[in-house]
Amino acid sequence: MTDTSDPRDTAPDTAAWDALEARAYDAFDHGQLQQASALFGELATLAPEVPYLHYMRGLAHKYLRDWPASLQHSLRAQALQASLDDASAWNAGIAATALGDWAEARRQWTRCGIGIPEGDGPIEHDFGLVSIRLNPWGNGETVFARRIDVVRARLLNVPLPETGHRLFDIVLHDGAKTGERALDDGTVPVFNALQILQRSDHRTFVAFIRCPSADDLDALQQAELPGIGYVEDWTASIVSLCLRCSYGVGHGEEDAADTAHDEGAASNDDWQVERNLGIGAQGKASVERLLANWVAAGPGRSVDAIESPPCVESAPEEGTVWWRGAGDDHDEGET
Template identity: 40%
Template sequence: MPIRLGKAGKATAFNELGRRRDDEGDQDGALEAYAQASAVHPYWAAPWYNAGLIHKYRGEWAASLQANARAVQCEPDNQGALWNLGIAATALGDWATARRAWRQYGIGIPDGEGPIDFFVGLTPIRVHGDEASEVVWADRIDPARAILRSVPTPACGHRWGDLVLHDGAANGYRMRGDREVPVFDALELIAPSEHGTYEVTIEGVAQEDIDALIRRFEAADASAENWTTSMQVLCRACSEGRPHGEGHNHEPGEPPGARGPWRLGIAAREEGAALRILAEWRETAAPGCVLGELRCLLMGVPRT
């Protein structure tokens, strides 16, 4: 005899079908299956949450908000749905919904009507470009937004000062001092920085001279980073895991000599401003300093 499934059994079967289709890369088919599960059992949170997850990674924010809101209605303490509801609301600028989601999650978000002002701290964010992904340090200004504070390489398509929307699920870990902190993946560029990315090579000076140059840029509403010493290329397993933990080591490459050469990434609004800072610093540098040509790698985006 055929086995007859009740409503709960049918909904579970459709939900599992959606998960299999999603694993196979058929997101449209997965969404169809989740919709069938919800039609059979509209008060079950799981298919709503699963649909919202697909919409999140597609950047379909209105659909993600709707699906996660339904999941929260079905299960008010569903932590994953609450977090993704907050992300979707943040992407849409629906600050009232974002505040309700974060508070229901358990975060003490302040009152207000506009963008949320809730500084979280310095956090590693993985940004993605057409050519490469890169983990950079950023200031989290609320649970789902961060401003990049490293000078990224142009391969990742991002700039110092970019405002990005990011996920809330840890995808790797890094050390900040003696404390381990999670890496979050950027989901979307919210507002590009006005600062372009430049590169210059310098030889004939010591590390402390380069540090002094970096401080000059930081004092002038700009930034600079010694890419020679700050960057390390990791395999995917280490990047999305714990590169500071036990496992295989990644050789840092040939170290620079005591007087370089140094490769600097620079963030500045205008090329002229970067050239002025370099020229002023050059006057105080060692006589043997060799300053390479300043190259623009990625233009900033003027605000309109």
């Protein structure tokens, strides 16, 4: 039976309890997650039957990405509750998914009333398109993805290499949306990525080309070749960053005066010949062949450089409160 009494009623020193609890929440709110877990642990020792103390430890360990501890404390919080608490169930489901404990993950999603396909192993289903914020503790680049699970999504864009992510990576994402992003005539929710669960075999290549027109670019993007996953025009999709300068690749004379490096989608009437591409491919040979075929098929086309920069996944630093969006005060469990 769940103990619903105020833990301060049985605490030997109410003032000391209040002070300890305030320290625990303050540590959590300032991203000091190890300290927060330890302080909530002290409180749980004094009042072991109070569910929210175990919930907060599970939440702290979720943001530490310490999945065994997060699952343990979330399940303990559930066991002490008289009725279903969606927040604990979501955190338990996320942790179980990270650990590959599919039976527990399926149990938690069923508890939340989420319809999932029958089976025993990983969930493989189409839960729709979403936007995923990669490295929310860092640069926070957002890409589109398709959810194949309640909290797993396959990336559909070619992320910048510095994010440490690749085209077709399967990532674990949080359950609470942190915003919305326009897509076609509507919007899709934005979720924070928590970690890469399955690394794609498509490496990220950066190509700097000279492309006479939008039609020439379309021909390149429509070309199919084994080993090529997707060719993305970063000149149109990424602003406020001159990739050519960052990679030491020069500009042509026609663009030398463009000191602001304004980039974006353009028509043939206002076309930027120098284009920066992100290419998700299984190997450099495929990229070189794709671009060579494209250059040979049309006048005025050329390739300035092909780069394959490091792509290393990052981790949050202690003291960073990265899990909230601007003005965000969402509960866990939004879909």
